[in-house]
Amino acid sequence: MPPEPRTRSKHFEAKFYNLRATLDCGQAFRWLEHNDTWTGVIHGQWIQISNRQSGILVETTASSPKWDLIAGYFRFTEDIESITKAFPDDEHMTRAVSAYRGLRLLRQDPWECLASFILSSTKQIRHIRQIISKIAKHHGEEIPSLPGHDPAFTFPGPETLAKLSENALRELGMGYRAPYLRQTAQTIAAGKISLSEIGKLPYPKAKALLQQFAGVGPKIADCVLLFAYGKQQAFPIDVWVKRAINELYFAGQKPNKGTLENFAQTYFQPNSGYAQQYLFHYIRMMHTKGPQSNSPSSNL
DNA sequence: GCCCTACCTCTAAC
DNA sequence: AGTTAGAGGTAGG
DSSP: OOOOOOOEEEEEEOSSOOHHHHHSSSSOSOOEEETTEEEEEETTEEEEEEEETTEEEEEEOOSSOOHHHHHHHHTTTOOHHHHHHTSOOSHHHHHHHHHTTTOOOOOOOHHHHHHHHHTTTTOOHHHHHHHHHHHHHHHSOEEOOOTTSOOEEOOOOHHHHHTSOHHHHHTTTOTTHHHHHHHHHHHHHTTSSOHHHHHHSOHHHHHHHHTTSTTOOHHHHHHHHHHTSOOTTOOOOOHHHHHHHHHHHSTTOOOOHHHHHHHHHHHTTTSHHHHHHHHHHHHHHHHHHOTTOOOOOOOO
């Protein structure tokens, strides 16, 4: 038996951090929960994370943990209360905030985030997770996890995926998204578009550049801008958010595309990106559990 | 520009 | 238990 890997741990102060809402609701696809403890891999490091009094405990098997990157990923220092307080003062946002108190945005690795959302089109979250897990298992590097946990793998870089055939990607179950992912990986591996440069651009230019990648349209570009680059102007409009705006703000009369986009861009400022996440979860809950269901019982 | 459809595969709902 | 619609869209007509 190999010796149990040593772990390093660190406590972070963080007021209102709802791990379930943050890690399990479709902005990231690699987190697993067991007894209120979450495990995942970020920046090549296996992480275990759980709520503690007055904060968050992070443990990792990495031999020299990159705490800065870990803290950056979780955005521990973000003042979520003042962000949600600046939301529009209407009944829907008020309900969304109370149902999902402690929901945070993450700051993910741009490549993994981009690849994940290329795979997300017309897919249920469950299946997206499945595909991403397969990619890591088959083409990532194994890294140590703790006993009792599944083997852990890094998410392979663009150079690795660029070398795979379309068929090898299709074998992972991604269907017609395979050529998109392959081409995007090749574009990055060839240095034609730099992901770190995109982060330095203002929102409109960054969005336009992201849309040059195969399989990336306005929605996926906005997801990456919000979940990886932290651009608050990004407001991904998917079927759920569109449904939410139609139902809650236009009384069910569908506004045309321009009206809806304009509303999305202006009404929720200045924290539109955060507002989008709360709205997304709120409308999904309304549809899956019924409008009566009001369960704010998240662990804070 | 705007609308339409094809696209893979799997899950959830009959 | 088998069948089918629909799923955090995008590209190309």
